[in-house]
Amino acid sequence: MTVKERITALREVMAEKKIDAYLVPTDDFHASEYVGEYFKCRKYITGFTGSAGRAVIMQDMAGLWTDGRYFIQAAAQLEGTGVELFKMGEPDVPTVHQFLEEKLGEGMCLGFDGRTVSAEEADELTELLAKKGATLQTDSDLVGEIWEDRPALSCEPVMELDVKWAGESRADKCARIRKSMEEKGADGFVLTSLDDIAWLLNIRGGDVHCCPVVLSYLVMTKTEIRLFANEKAFSASILDALSKDGVTILPYDSIYEYVKTFEKDMTVLLCKKKANCRLVNSIPKEVTILDEANLTFLPKSIKNPVEVENERIAHIKDGVALTKFICWLKKNVGKIPMTELSAGEKLYSFRAQQENFIDNSFDPIISYGIHAAINHYSATPETDIAIEPGNFLLADTGGHYYEGTTDTTRTIVMGSVNDEQKKYFTAVLRGMLNLGNAKFRYGCTGVNLDYLARSPLWEMGQDFNHGTGHGVGYLLNVHEGPNSFRWRIIQGDNAVLEEGMITSDEPGYYVENQYGIRHENLLVCKKAEKTSFGQFMCFEHLTMVPFDLDAVVPELMTVQERALLNNYHAQVYKKISPYLEEEEKEWLKEATREI
Known part of the structure; x- marks a missing residue:
């Protein structure tokens, strides 16, 4: 069926069930950023393939809301479908909730699959629509009813992450969380976030593309841990190891019936922003719910010394692969045929040569020329174009290794670029270097530091329409909270x-329609000196990959910025060159020369 035909079929089901507006989020049952094929209802109903967005379908309209990363992509993919694009954050563009508040009135009904909407949002919508005399229906997966040949729920094999990689045993992590439960006065802890569960139990899987997680829910009490998952995904040895640490496996879907058995005098901690509304609504009303951030959220983001040292190793391996890739690109562009997709395959082959490489940490964003202007463009057979001399190639890619997760962006000159492109390339690089060089008092957040990255562009009245930085998991999700760099304050992400x-x-x-530039390194936060003013903090660059000096204008950089780049490049050469062939080593020596 075409998108128009799917929307027509959905509207017929909505009419039967007396639903006036149907909300289709991107989420799975776990509020995941990226979801498995089974959960891609929003993609199915609208045709938009980006990782973020939500659709609202009514009898007389269909709309898609997405953020600035995807404005160009969404406009192209929605063309001719009858689905209207709502550009989130733009002037005079209503939010989804504002739109629903305006459109739904007395006696009308909003529907959605309650497993894909958080309890927090469901509460907000209930309150919002009650004022208008409208109601919610949350027990129907209407897209699932019309989706022929829907993929099955994933059940990929589970692996155990050894302590030499994790740095802390499952038993010790669980003891830490139980201590936090005691401090909070909680008898139980309901955990639904897939990466948090994987971190807590030192397990990894493959149920979400490029995210090594296991479809599961977890309930921890003072004496028991119940993991709701497909037992077929676990080997006998892992089941035995989990059992020895007090973890019992129960069927994935049985979580909804299980929470109904909570004793009425229990106090249960969960995060309504992460737990879906059907699950929370299944808990007896008499149970006291502590709605707080998951107890695993902050500990997971603070990498222990073993993890940090492993990440340094992962980034040297990844730096070798990327350096080989950039060298190959520079020497072969215009001489042999290459496209965005074939370049991605070539980079994968370089990564696969590295010991303990597992997979990409996300679908590679390798975009040439006009495609690089689309922040999160990923090539498909339909959009793939040739890479030729005369523009930038933007390569935003990453890998999963047993030693950790990487995420690096380099903008590479293919042949030559003009003076304007060099000016902005240099400005973006200056911002990246200045943020990486930040020294600050403990207590600062990414909002305090974001200006360092944007100031070279802001001074020219320019900007970029995305966050400056996100947290990264350890062999987990490449986007991980709560740390970030942003100029806007976003609740829970600061x-x-x-x-x-x-x-x-x-x-x-x-x-x-011209070009795009992005420079990305991963930084690990470290303690600097402690003075009478308190503890000071700084960053260490984990990423070890050269920047393309063919587009750097030294005259546009301060003396300090040139020193930062030269010092960084000296580190890159020292750490990466021992693993290169002689010809590659000579290329890297020139590529990291002092300016």
């Missing part, structure tokens, strides 16, 4: 920067 947190530093600049 944590104090702690020693051991890994955050990306990735300013950019994009000119629609």
Whole structure:
């Protein structure tokens, strides 16, 4: 069926069930950023393939809301479908909730699959619509009813992450969380976030593309841990190891019936922002719910010394692969055929040569020329174009290794670029270097530091329409909270920067239909000196990959900025060159020369 036909079929089911508006989020049952094929209802109903967005379908309209990363992509993919694009954050564009408040009145009904909407949002919508005399229906998966040949729920094999990689045993982590439960006065802890469960139990899986997580829910009490998952995904040895640590496996879907058995005098901690509304509504009303951030959320983001040292190793391996890739690109562009997709395959082959490489940490964003202006463009067979001399190639890619997760962006000159492109390339690089060089008092958040990355562009009246940086998991999700770099304050995404947190530093600049620039390193937060003013903090660059000096204008950089780049490049050469062939080593020596 075409998108128009799917929407027509959905409207017929909505009419039967007396639903006036149907909300289709991107989420799975766990509020995941990226979801498995089974859960891609929003993609199915609208045709938009981006990782963020939500649709609202009514009898007389269909709309898609997405953020600035995807404005260009969404406009192209929605063309001719009858689905209207709502550009989130733009002037005079209503939010989804504002739109629903305006459109739904007395006696009307909003529907959605309650497993894909958080309890927090469901509460907000209930209150919002009650004022208008409208109601909610949350027990129907209407897209599932019309989706022929829907993929099955994933059940990929589970692996156990050895302590030499994790740095802390499952038993010790669980003891830490139980201590936090005691401090909070909680008898139980309901955990639904897939990466948090994987971190807590030192397990990894493959149920979400590029995210090594296991479809599961977890309930911890003072004496028991119940993991709701597909037992077929676990080997006998892992089941035995989990059992020895007090973890019992129960069927994935049985969580909804299980929470109904909670004793009425229990106090249960969960995060309504993460737990879906059907699950929370299944808990007896008499149970006291502590709605707080998951107890695993902050500990997971603070990498222990073993994890940090492993990440240094992972980034040297990844740096070798990327350096080989950039060298190959520079020497072969215009001489042999290459496209965005074939370049991605070539990079994968370089990563696969590295010991303990597992997979990409996300689908590679390798975009040439006009495609690089689309922040999160990923090539498909339909959009794939040739890479030729005369523009930038933007490569935002990463890998999963047993030693950790990487995420690096380099903008590479293919042949030559003009003076304007060099000016903005240099400005973005200056911002990235200045943020990486930040020194600050403990207690600062990414909002305090974001200006360092944007100031070279802001001074020219320019900017980029995405966050400057995100937290990164350890062999987990490449986007991980609560740490970030942003100029806007976003609730729950503005944590104090702690020693051991890994955050990306990735300013950019994009000119629609012309080119795009982004430079990205991962930084680990460290303690600096302690003075009478308190503890000071700084960053260490984990990423070890050269920047393309062919687009750097030294005259546009301060003396300090040139020193930062030269010092960084000296580190890159020292750490990466021992693993290169002689010809590659000579290339890297020139590529990291002092300016």
